Amino acid sequence: MRAISPRSIRGEFRGRLGGFALDASFSVPAIGITGLFGPSGCGKSTVLRCLAGLQHLPGSLCEVDGDVWQDDTTFLKPHQRPIGYVFQEASLFQHLTVRDNLMYGAPKRKAGSLPGDIAFDEVIELLGLARLLPRAPRNLSGGERQRVAIGRALLSQPKLLLMDEPLSALDRLTKDEILPFLERLHARLLLPVIYVSHDMAEIERLADHLVLMQAGRVIGVGPLSELQSNPALPLATSRDAAVNVDATSDSYDAAYGLLTLRLDGGKLLVPSAPVPAGERRRIRIAAGDVSLSREAPRETSILNALAVRIVSTSAIGPNEVLVVLALGPAGNGARLLARVTRRSWDQLALAEGLDVFAQVKGVALAPERAISEPPK
Ligand SMILES: Nc1ncnc2c1ncn2[C@@H]1O[C@H](COP(=O)(O)OP(=O)(O)OP(=O)(O)O)[C@@H](O)[C@H]1O
Numbered sequence: 001m002r003a004i005s006p007r008s009i010r011g012e013f014r015g016r017l018g019g020f021a022l023d024a025s026f027s028v029p030a031i032g033i034t035g036l037f038g039p040s041g042c043g044k045s046t047v048l049r050c051l052a053g054l055q056h057l058p059g060s061l062c063e064v065d066g067d068v069w070q071d072d073t074t075f076l077k078p079h080q081r082p083i084g085y086v087f088q089e090a091s092l093f094q095h096l097t098v099r100d101n102l103m104y105g106a107p108k109r110k111a112g113s114l115p116g117d118i119a120f121d122e123v124i125e126l127l128g129l130a131r132l133l134p135r136a137p138r139n140l141s142g143g144e145r146q147r148v149a150i151g152r153a154l155l156s157q158p159k160l161l162l163m164d165e166p167l168s169a170l171d172r173l174t175k176d177e178i179l180p181f182l183e184r185l186h187a188r189l190l191l192p193v194i195y196v197s198h199d200m201a202e203i204e205r206l207a208d209h210l211v212l213m214q215a216g217r218v219i220g221v222g223p224l225s226e227l228q229s230n231p232a233l234p235l236a237t238s239r240d241a242a243v244n245v246d247a248t249s250d251s252y253d254a255a256y257g258l259l260t261l262r263l264d265g266g267k268l269l270v271p272s273a274p275v276p277a278g279e280r281r282r283i284r285i286a287a288g289d290v291s292l293s294r295e296a297p298r299e300t301s302i303l304n305a306l307a308v309r310i311v312s313t314s315a316i317g318p319n320e321v322l323v324v325l326a327l328g329p330a331g332n333g334a335r336l337l338a339r340v341t342r343r344s345w346d347q348l349a350l351a352e353g354l355d356v357f358a359q360v361k362g363v364a365l366a367p368e369r370a371i372s373e374p375p376k
Pocket of ligand 1: 047
């Protein structure tokens with residue numbers, strides 16, 4: 001008998017849709033946000049529709065947190081699956097107020113009355129909806145409409161929230177307005193989310209885990225930073241390759257406006273407004289902002305020079321080398337990427353396994369983000 005894994009979301013979806021062949025298998029933790037990422041047409045929305053039961057591919061498997069939604073003998077219809085679904089464009093009922101839209105689809109019991117329920121007031125507060133409650137949908141901006149759609153999905157008390165490119169219909173400014181709301185949801189709610197996007201910037205801000213797709217297949221599954229630093233995957237070799245690392249704020253130097261962040265295997269100094277000690281923040285370090293040196297750099301204006309070990313290398317084109325680095329003197333801390341010229345690689349006689357120094361020219365600190373605890 002096949003073991004059902006609690007606290008995980010498992011999908012094995014196979015089949016043909018017209019000329020498109022899907023063969024996508026993954027297992028991710030049933031906590032936090034899992035990004036489903038890949039180029040247009042690779043099958044992301046189809047996988048989401050399979051999870052929702054909107055697409056039935058016989059012979060497939062779907063298990064969520066210990067419950068079987070699909071196997072050889074079971075196929076739960078969409079309304080039998082405890083899911084919330086947020087689409088690209090919010091489809092609100094025009095004849096209902098925002099309050100009534102929010103309560104549409106909510107279970108008849110009082111929200112918050114069962115353990116694990118998301119309370120009405122909490123949703124209103126998290127999504128900043130209080131002043132919108134009496135309004136009609138036609139009097140809302142695109143961003144406000146999408147926040148209401150997210151609130152409505154949450155109040156249906158789902159076990160899994162599916163979001164299909166929820167920001168892609170919005171302009172840049174509106175996206176930036178909504179992202180902090182999504183980050184707050186992520187920090188405060190335990191609800192697992194599968195988040196489809198083809199915008200890596202969104203994935204980098206929100207996702208804990210990633211399912212990477214290409215042409216109907218899953219080509220990588222795992223924690224975001226692991227996939228970002230895997231040279232066999234296209235994220236690491238792309239022009240704007242970067243690694244996102246979760247760090248903890250340490251001391252703050254008010255005289256220079258510099259925050260010390262602790263990360264697995266090292267410390268970084270980042271220009272920042274004051275941040276209380278002990279706060280978890282996500283940082284982004286681009287491969288192009290990391291250079292290597294054999295000696296500990298002295299008399300340099302670069303704030304951060306970290307002891308690292310060279311884990312692996314691969315050529316990118318004829319004149320560049322992608323270097324995977326591990327922080328810490330023992331080379332077992334957080335991973336970073338560096339992109340150096342082949343000439344520098346040869347001149348410095350760099351090699352895999354060597355202990356060197358990584359000079360980090362720029363670190364982007366996420367504006368404000370409490371990171372949910374990783375699964376036990
Ligand atoms: N019911 C269907 N019949 C035939 N082909 C389909 C059907 N549903 C999806 N497809 C095809 O499957 C492929 C994957 O579509 P899907 O919408 O899942 O991709 P996607 O990765 O979400 O793309 P995008 O980012 O552009 O939304 C596409 O080529 C699409 O035309």
